[in-house]
Amino acid sequence: MVIGLLGLGTIGSGIYEHLQKRGDIKVKKILELKRHPGFEDLETSDFNEILNDPEIDTVIELIGGLEPAHTFTVQAMKAGKNVVTANKLMLSHHMEELLTLAKDMGVQYRYDASVGGSIPFLYNIARHRTADTLTELSGIVNGTTNLILDIMQTDGRDFDDVLKQAQAEGYAEANPAADIDGIDAQCKLIIGSAVAYQQYVRPEDVTTEGIRHISGRDIIYFKQKGWVCRLMVQSQVVGQGVITAYVEPTLVKETDMEAAVRLNNNTISVTGEYFGLHTFQGQGAGKDPTAFAVELGLRDILDGITPRFNPIPEGYAQVDNSKAGHRYYLRTDAAVEVPVETLDKGVYITKPMSVKAMHELAKTLREKDPELFFAGIRE
């Protein structure tokens, strides 16, 4: 196996170090705009040098973002090269095209590292499907927001304060929108659901709310109620070709398993008709854990296990979030009619209502109160 590596950032240097240590997989070229000391002989700014090198059979794409990652991936596959990626955004937006192209070209496409970092989640749900029918996914799949929520809850600090610390320490991006608005989690739910149910999911169909508006004041009420707030993804098969799929802040009990998922860790649960509920936990990001996930993909390609991992979904799921529902915590200065319990002025618990109804209500109320915050309550 001879590698063309796209990107020598944190993950890229991690996988490079792993492979050097092991010695049996050669990195021949690295695509990078800038030169890194000691890598001058490997680095190139021209993707064509990788694309047109017949010795390179596998491309590791760690550029991130939609372009040029998408174009490079398509070109690599069309040139007959395997592709291994950690790019959840690009994959979730081009999943049908990329899986179909990989199949048509007879190349291997491994995206284990795109969901849950090192946690072998996608691989296992693909394997589980060989002996069971999967019906539900849920979990904490964004480490940055979990770190922020965990510190807020533990130290009683406010959102902006903790976010700034996370940014300073490298746990949050300078532009944190993809994490704190739930977009990163949404991408992972799309990919996981496609593998679990064998149906593609359109990003615009996944009702998504992040944690941008949570405040230290909310945490006080959560503690009174014995709740812990986590940003969770959830999808469930509710009919033939119909699923629910949403991302929202969720209040779990202090003794629930998700409350024990601390700092930037992830947890993902899957339900099957036979095996019941399985949960996978671990580090969802970081240099070595993600490089490990990329390397597992390479080892599976070498051992010929990949074709089983890449069944092609049969079409697009119909997403209907009117079919999922629960009570909500709602903090808003706007006038509302839904509450059945008032915790304080402008702080409510609603009656059970659908995910669709609550997210639409929040959108309407935000015209008057942009700082509104809400979270689903897990019963």
Next chain:
Amino acid sequence: MVIGLLGLGTIGSGIYEHLQKRGDIKVKKILELKRHPGFEDLETSDFNEILNDPEIDTVIELIGGLEPAHTFTVQAMKAGKNVVTANKLMLSHHMEELLTLAKDMGVQYRYDASVGGSIPFLYNIARHRTADTLTELSGIVNGTTNLILDIMQTDGRDFDDVLKQAQAEGYAEANPAADIDGIDAQCKLIIGSAVAYQQYVRPEDVTTEGIRHISGRDIIYFKQKGWVCRLMVQSQVVGQGVITAYVEPTLVKETDMEAAVRLNNNTISVTGEYFGLHTFQGQGAGKDPTAFAVELGLRDILDGITPRFNPIPEGYAQVDNSKAGHRYYLRTDAAVEVPVETLDKGVYITKPMSVKAMHELAKTLREKDPELFFAGIRE
């Protein structure tokens, strides 16, 4: 694939139903002493009818116990048949012989279902080893004792009372010794450690204490301290060819992940140098979950994935439990010198001491106080 099924008990009827539903794997003969209505054409009391049937390529061994399961497994492999098993006792006592025989005969031997029921633990640690070095295992691997401990803690009831209920409801055996004395957990630790570290482990080397002597009185002190008691297995690489390996009641914090493992569920964690800590949770026993694990083994054999799963350990680990240690909770009427804190008359917390020293001390003290109970305290 044509199956000879040994045993039509709970798991056996579960896997039979799964395979009938799917239809692509045929069960040709079932070894059973008694006849089950509707199965008369399949059932035989003579193993030779399976052994000598050239059409049967795979034997599922669900008899349990050491014999005749061991002899039948050896005979099946020598006849060139694959074997799939859930028999942790037999495997943990004959692991070297069976893995070597499977390799020599070129047959597949799958024992996924022997540890953690449906939880894909052995498979994943075998796969993880392809890209990392594993250094530690720990977890709750016996559902019966977890159910008993969970009910004792939640309802404040005494051990004998809860055990009787568990027996009446089918969660504990009429002879509960294998579960409550930690033998079942010990077998699973032996198998898991062999796969993780590629070293066989001798049963007599695994220091093992069960929960037979826990009382409702102990739970009162645990609650005062914010602890929850779980029967845990633990092993760790501490040197070249040297590991620690032990089973003992363990006190975790109420907010720890293991405290959220309720009823008869299992959790197993594995540590790797690169990926960090991974945890797998789910149902560790039961008809459908275990049948699911057996079927995953069959599917892997069909898909040719098994050879990678069965590397042969290189030798036996040296187990040294003087290299693991922590504080202990100790309740005994016997006179002791170790405590640094006295919670009540005869109820102590020790200074940090080795696992080896504590288990030896308990053995000595039990000559005077057979009802002595102790539990490790996780720091």
